[in-house]
Amino acid sequence: MRVAVDAMGAEKGIGIVIEGALRAIEENPEIEVTLVGDEARIQDKIKSFSFTKPPFSIIHAPQVIEMSDSATASLKTKRNSSVSVVVDLVKEGKVDGLVSAGNTGAVMATSLLKLGKVRGVKRPCLAAVFPTLDGGKVVILDVGANVDCRPDYLFQFAVMGSIYAYKVLKRRRPRVGLLSIGAEENKGNELVLQTHKLLSQSSLNFVGNIEGGDITGGSVEVVVCDGFVGNIILKFAEGLARTALAIVDEELKSVLPGLVRMVSGKWLERLKKDFDYAEYGGVPLMGVKGVCVIAHGASSSKAIKNAILASFQYAQGRINQHIEMALAKKGVKDELTEG
């Protein structure tokens, strides 16, 4: 299984990406990594690592798309960017998936244009995984690919989310909740009211509307919403996590002496792990014809590692084929239905 990794997009630099690649290969030796980016800069950074021959290949891409670049403009003006080259590698079948921590808009636009959509998919969407109160996981989609949605898009997000929850989170008959402002089916905006009807008529394991407070409550494995709401939720969670950690940290410094701090470090780590969504390592762009995982711009090496592993799981789970079959209503497996 081969994964192409954009070496240039991470805010913390090329070294973080190299480290992430090394950790992914170490954790799963089945994965072959190709780093894509400015070869001279990658080679230069490699010198600070201890190996003589790197355990990954390198493909040169002379241009870099900056965070400030327009997504659509960079498609035209930077045809030899690292983003463009990783997408080409997927398109040409030279790798099984890609990972990029670069400009999200540019990665989405390039993937959509060059790879196209899986047959039957109206709008690809971004799927993020959140931890739940009971120690489980929930996939929330769309978190930012589509700001204005129609009910049929949201219905497809539910199908794609169910497949992801089954194949990657390993949950049979994943429960689907529609994000709204009340549990009753008459609560919500026009989009939600119409989507509720579509989901009720489907064979998915739809449990009805859920509220904001239920997202991380563990009552569902799939949360469906439009990309505007999902993106705000995702970033709000990141913001709150930083606030919580800052408060805990500041207060710990002032109140707890050194030794106790070491002891309490254990749960601080857990809090950090549970709330730092940058650690989660990337959201797949579901519904494009190819495997495309977008990592957080501020990714750590662990986040890059997790994104590479996610790319592997996505490809190995043949998720795109399952989406195509499910939307053609030829292969909706029992594992996805309410049973």
Next chain:
Amino acid sequence: MRVAVDAMGAEKGIGIVIEGALRAIEENPEIEVTLVGDEARIQDKIKSFSFTKPPFSIIHAPQVIEMSDSATASLKTKRNSSVSVVVDLVKEGKVDGLVSAGNTGAVMATSLLKLGKVRGVKRPCLAAVFPTLDGGKVVILDVGANVDCRPDYLFQFAVMGSIYAYKVLKRRRPRVGLLSIGAEENKGNELVLQTHKLLSQSSLNFVGNIEGGDITGGSVEVVVCDGFVGNIILKFAEGLARTALAIVDEELKSVLPGLVRMVSGKWLERLKKDFDYAEYGGVPLMGVKGVCVIAHGASSSKAIKNAILASFQYAQGRINQHIEMALAKKGVKDELTEG
């Protein structure tokens, strides 16, 4: 200054409401409280308090609107509910404001129907106050009154929020952010793109789009969004706060011995205070002709106290008059503009 308090709506019972009223009167002796509800039950509960003559008056209301009641149906079938009576008291000018922790939909519908709207207001909205990372406060609106919004509604929310931030949060020239999925003015859904234009042309201190992660970041005092997004954000924050507290609590129990726990209790309290939005004590329904503060169903006595104080501040600040003047463009004070 007189405030009518619905004694029946709080999930934790009448005792909590009485306690909240006592604490409010103690904190601000200018406030006169009238409790409204089933008089026999209120009198019965009063026995458990130590005073001989209660420092508040009681008005009997024989009916109770349950959380499960339909907002519109209860308007017709429960004309003598405590919610209905507190609203009547405001309408008749017998009190200066009301507080209810009851069925939010019913309180909103009753207030809107009986009190009507402040001249010029298209849609009343709910305004919630969040703490910010730098120790400040931010008002976010709408958090649930209007699920489907138009740009002109959001523009008015910005005006009302600015007045609230100035009069209650005491911030001159409050900065207004429009909640979206990117800081650039071309980022967002149709509603946001159109609202951005209206706000840019206004004299409000509009700083542009903000993202979900900026809500509690302290860069703005007013966050504007539609009631669907706002309600989800509000409830998601409550959910995350519970998750964070549960994790901290569980881990403290397992890791820290008793003595240290007592010491660390100090910052646990702060974390609780900063993140438990139920403690904040109510959101005003801005734009109705009268002062109406809706408290969280799960309010503590402190939350009820804070809601009564908020009602007082709202009435004393003559916020409705300021809204009317601002919307008529006759009295937009320098304190609200970008200067």
